[in-house]
Amino acid sequence: MTNMSKDLVNVIGLGYIGLPTAMMMASHGVSVVGTDYNQDLVNSLQAGHLTFQEDGLEELFAQALQGGIQFSNSYSTDADIYIVSVPTPYDKLSKRIDPHYVVAAVKQVLDVCRKGAIVVVESTVSPGTIDRFVRPLVAEHGLKVGEDVHLVHAPERIIPGNMVYELLHNSRTIGADSREVGERVKAVYASFCQGDIEVTDIRTAEMTKVVENTYRDINIAFANELLKICYSDGMDVNEIIRIANKHPRVNILTPGPGVGGHCISVDPWFLVGDYPELAHLIRQARVINDSMPDFVLERVSHIMKENGLSDFKRVGFYGLTYKENVDDVRESPTLQLVETMKEHLAGTPKSYDPMVHTQVVDNQYQDFDAFLKDIDLMVIMVHHDHLDQCASKVQDKVIFDTRNCAVNWPESNKIVKL
Structure with missing residues (x-):
């Protein structure tokens, strides 16, 4: 497929989910900056070395590099869409989600993003997490959801061991406040995803x-x-x-x-x-x-x-x-x-x-x-x-x-x- 979106995408969190997702987008014509706080990890990727191994990743990495993917410790100030792909552990006592990685990443996005940016949370979260923890952050920054910033949830659906195939073929879900924003994010994922892409609410x-x-x-x-x-x-x-x-x-x-x-x-x-x-x-x-x-x-x-x-x-x-x-x-x-x-x-x-x-x-x-x-x-x-x-x-x-x-x-x- 060819990418119909001209958006610049900043993927935040270059672990088992974020890195393959960033590489898949870049290899299909999407302009991508991958960001991670781990300087050694970023240095390794900038030097052309993958940080974990799996069948098909080396080839995907080569295609992403050819597609112009960039790696950085800094959040992009020019991005149109930010994709947050960070861990979501749970509290062993309460059994509830521990959202601090998501919260920290979104805070940094809100510090640098320009008006109209879309923040996509790819991390798996419990129902209501974005309402309870992410929307209040937007208000704390003096911004309005739906005007200054748009929120989207597009949960990852891949498994280590079969990442490349599942990125290409698994269906996806896009949860958004408005159909228009949901369709815009869908266009980015549709650049590579051959499965069904459902647009629904968050x-x-x-x-x-x-x-x-x-x-x-x-x-x-x-x-x-x-x-x-x-x-x-x-x-x-x-x-x-x-x-x-x-x-x-x-x-x-x-x-x-x-x-x-x-x-x-x-x-x-x-x-x-x-x-x-x-x-x-x-x-x-x-x-x-x-x-x-x-x-x-x-x-x-x-x-x-x-x-x-x-x-x-x-x-x-x-x-x-x-x-x-x-x-x-x-x-x-x-x-x-x-x-x-x-x-x-x-x-x-x-x-x-x-x-x-x-x-x-x-x-x-x-x-x-x-x-x-x-x-x-x-x-x-x-x-x-x-x-x-x-x-x-x-x-x-x-x-x-x-x-x-x-x-x-x-x-x-x-x-x-x-």
């Missing part, structure tokens, strides 16, 4: 994104609770799910060791925090999924006893990321489990992840062979492609396979399924 857009991730969390929780029921009574949950899914209206997901990432493991809490008397099912799904790392640890203890293993120092966890074939460790179930072991077993267990080249925990190995040499029990937490490629190296181990992926491995191993 609160509907906020709620829609949170509902999408909550739906997935609830369905994962059903699979995980089913796993616990089957395990308690000696039934094979994988076989039961396989047969049940042959029904045309049944599609049970695969159970696993927990839910990570910054979307599914966080966004449902927004609804629990804002609607504590109503979000009963949503709360219970979060409790079930958050309990899975502890369930894995209990299973590890049982497996060790069954196999005559007594030294936790000879247990190794494969996979530190929250999903396969990415380097993203945010809310990783493995890191949750490691913290529990560190607290209760007076030490950090051994771990290895081929995608994580920085040291994120103690006793993290960077060499797979050395990792295998020092363990007797390997717990598979993440199914990276690397594991399939190196399965032949795994010999004479007890394997606790939480991902049901150890198929046709060397017969010298003893494989236990989740």
